[in-house]
Amino acid sequence: MPDTVRGVIAREKDAPVETVDIVIPDPGPHDVVVRVDACGVCHTDLHYREGGINDEFPFLLGHEAAGVVETVGSAVTHVAVGDSVVLNWRAVCGECRACKRGKPQNCFDTHNASQPMTLVDGTPLSPALGIGAFADKTLVHEKQCTVIDSDTDPAVAGLLGCGVMAGIGAAVNTGAVGRDDTVAVIGCGGVGDAAIAGARLAGARTIIAIDRDPRKLEWAKDFGATATVDASTEDVVERVKELTGGFGADVVIDAVGRPETYKQAFYARDLAGTVVLVGVPTPDMTLEMPLIDFFSHGGSLKSSWYGDCLPERDFPTLLDLYRQGRLPLERFVTERIALDEVEQAFAAMGEGNVLRSVVVR
Template sequence: MPDTVRGVIARAQDAPVETVDIVIPDPGPHDVVVRVQACGVCHTDLHYREGGINDEFPFLLGHEAAGVVETVGAAVTHVVPGDFVVLNWRAVCGECRACRRGRPWYCFDTHNASVPMTLTDGTPLTPALGVGAFADKTLVHEKQCTKVDSETDPAVAGLLGCGVMAGIGAAVNTGNVSRGDSVAVIGCGGVGDAAIVGARLAGAGTIIAIDRDQRKLDWAEDFGATHTIDATSEDVVERIKELTDGFGADVVIDAVGRPETWQQAFYGRDLAGTVVLVGVPTPEMTLEMPLIDLFSHGGSLKSSWYGDCLPERDFPMLIDLYRQGRLPLDRFVTERIGLDEVEQAFTAMGEGKVLRSVVVW
């Protein structure tokens, strides 16, 4: 039977979010109903509310979540009721050209639920990143559920659903940071600090944090940055070079996603170094650079989608590292809030007061 629960929606561009009744339909053959226990407030949710992703309103927001499988479709084999899972938006298909080439982290046909969740009047909802987890329950495809250690705090586990995984993966998977490398990270919010943690896990020798907010630079030091640069008072490129014997960093990660920060990343790297763009630009942003600079600097210019992760491989491993005390995931949780406080959490995010606000049930 369909179930009516509470959910947070964005009804129109830039309108404040609303907590309303939504309808969870009966799951299709490969669908799963998950009772949500925690969901982080990610900047991507704000992008949806602002119309920066697409215009398929109304959106059911929330995607950085963990919970317990409640009901499964007739053909589900991946999980069973009672499993504690982290939700993901890269449920790889195994059949597209990327999957067939052994690059499933680039899957072009990821799975989502086969039937829509709706408002009580029948209006279909567009779930953020195919998840829609600012709700008491949500409906996803079975492969969007990654089973992890059930002893883990849901508020911590859910962070792997987007931002923390994006940052760690940008360093470890996309940037291929190696032992002794120098790494610079531009933008020290949740994703940037996760990239710092990833660089530290990979054994980087020099980790440079760049931001315009001293509070965020202090957070970055707590997560393992060896040096900081205040972008309001220092030349970012020149300072990176000073801290790397005049050469530039081996890997520079842009966790902001603006033309000016990408150029800082490009010119702040060593010859044949790597630039990783993990911050998400908005559609109107453009970039103009001399083509000779692109040619003469060599190296790799990469975009990192979801930290080029494979949830089934990476989520359990990172939870194990957390439970061993080697990965400080809990320090990303700044505050725990109720479902009706998402709009206030967006304000706190914009003011740089939090790494993550997490809705908990």
Template sequence: MSETVRGVIARSKGAPVEIVDVVIPDPGPHDVVVRVQACGVCHTDLHYREGGINDEFPFLLGHEAAGIVETVGAAVTHVEAGDFVVLNWRAVCGECRACKRGRPWYCFASNNASKKMTLTDGTELSPALGIGAFVDKTLVHEGQCTKVDPAADPAVAGLLGCGVMAGIGAAMNTGNVSRGDTVAVIGCGGVGDAAIAGARLAGAKTIIAVDRDARKLNWAKDFGATHTVDASSEDVVEKIQEYTDGFGADVVIEAVGRPETWKQAFYARDLAGTVVLVGVPTPDMTIDMPLIDLFSRGGALKSSWYGDCLPERDFPTLIDLHLQGRLPLERFVTERISLDQVEASFSAMHTGDVLRSVVVW
């Protein structure tokens, strides 16, 4: 039978979010109902509310979540009732051209639930990133559930569902940071700090954090930054070169998503170094650069989608490293809030007062 629960929606562009009744349908053959235990408030949720993703309102917000599998569809084999899972938005299909070429982390046809959650009047909801987890229970495809060690705190584990995984993966998967590398990270919010944590985990010898906010630079040190650059008063490229024996960093991760910071990343890397763009730009942004510079400096210019992660491979491993004390995921949780505080958390996000607000049930 369908059931009705509480959820947070964005009804129209720019309007404050609302708590409403959400109808969860019976799961289809490969669908799963998950009782949400915690869900982080991500910038992507704000982008949905502001109409920056698409205009398919109303949106059921939330996607960085962990919880307990409650009900499964008739054909589900991947999980079972009672499993502790982190939700993901890359439920690989196994059939698209990326999957068939052995690159499932690029899956171009990720699976989502076969049915729509609705308002009580029947209005269909668009779940954020195919998940929609600011809700007591949510309906997802079985492949969107990744089992992890239930000893993990749900408020911590759920953050792997988006921003933290994006940053760690930008360093370890896309950037291929390895032992002894020099790394610079431009932008030290949640994603940037996760990239710093990933670079440290990979064995980088020098990790340079760049930001304009002194608080964020202090946070970056907690995650493993060995040097900091105050971009409000220092030349970013010169300082990165200074900290890398005049050469530039082997890997520069741009976690802002702006043309000016991407250019800083480009010129702050060593010859044949790598630039990783994980910050998300807006459609109107452009870059004008001499083509000879792109040629003569060599190396690789990459974009990182979801940290090029494979949830079934990466989530359990990262949770295990966290439980071993080697990955301080708990430091990303700035505050724990209730469902009715999501709108206020967007304001805290704007002022830079938090790395992550996490809704807990």
């Protein structure tokens, strides 16, 4: 039978979020109902609330989640009732042109639940990134679930569902940071600090953290930054070059996603270096630069969707590194909050007071 639970929705553009009753339908053949034990408050959720993703209101927010499978559809084989899982928004289809070319990390037709969750009056909800996990329960496709050990802290594990995976993957998968590389990361929030942690795991020699907030620069050191640049007082490009022997960094990761930070990333890299854009721009942003500079600098300009990850491959690996003490995932969890405190968490995010607020049961 359908289940009525609490959920956090964005009803219209820029309006404060609301905690309301929502209806979870019975799962279709390949759907599962997951009890949500923890869900991180990601900047992408704020983008949804502000209308920066699309205008398909009302949205059921939340997507960076971990929980336990409660109910499964008739044809589900990927998970079982009682499994502890991390939810993901790249449930690869295996059939699209990217998958058939051996690049499932670029899957263009990822799986989602077969039917919408709704408000009590029947209004369909648009789940953030196909998940919608600021709720007591959510409905997803079975392939959106990655099984993890049941004793893993869900507040920590859930962060792999988006921000931490996006940042680590931007460094390791998209940027292909290697041993002895020099790396610069612009923006030291959750994604940027994850990119720093990823660069450290990959063996980078120099890791430069760049931000306008001194508190965030201090946090970045905990994740492996070897040098910091205060963008509010220093010339980012010149300072990065000073810290890399006058050349620029081998890999520069823009975890902000604004035209001005992208330009900094472009000019702060070494000749033939790599720029990785993992911060999410809004649809109105544009970039104007001399075309000759793209030609003369060479190298690679890449966008990183979800850190170019494969959840079934990468989530267990990162959790193993966490258990080994090599990846401090717990440091990303700044505070644990209740479901009805999401709006306050957005405010804390805007003030730069947190890496991650995490909604917990």
